[in-house]
Amino acid sequence: MDADRRRSTLRVIVPRPDRVRTLEGVAFGWMDARLHRDGWLMRLSPEALSVYVFLALVADRDGVSFYRRDRIGAGLALGETEVREALRQLEDLGLVAFFPFGPHACEGFRQVLSVPASGPPPLCRDVRQLLHPKAP
Secondary structure (H helix, E strand, C coil), X not given: CCHHHHHHHCCXXXXXXXXXXCCCCCCCCCCCCXXXXXXXXXXXXXXXXXXXXXXXXXXXXXXXXXXXXXXXXXXXXXXXXXXXXXXXXXXHCCCEEEEXXXXXXXXXXXXXXXXXCCCCCCCCHHXXXXXXXXXX
16 A cells, blocks of 8 residues: 555544644744655755754745854854855755855855755765765
8 A cells, every 4th residue: 555545544643732833923934845755855964954954944934044154053063164064065956045245255145945846866875875874
């Protein structure tokens, strides 16, 4: 039986109905379920995933954040190099875009982009081992 069919026959029990998530009183932070479904999570280092979640949570309705790298690092207990590499990975994968505050600024606006419909680019085994050393 496929997963969709199995799901439709299961009776869902909400363990804590008093704690069901709602969008009331929340800013704009949300994440697209295709990140999991389409295999994007496997492409991200733990640091890149942390930075992505952080940016998604602090972004405005257009997905834009103006947090500097040092504030992102402080919020996630990551060093400058880890944040820089995580942002590079997110930009390379087309999940985050950057626009500097000024002509020579190294900080600027970061936008969490819509998840590409084409899915993530293929990942070779060697790169997968570097990102996730415990993976087979």
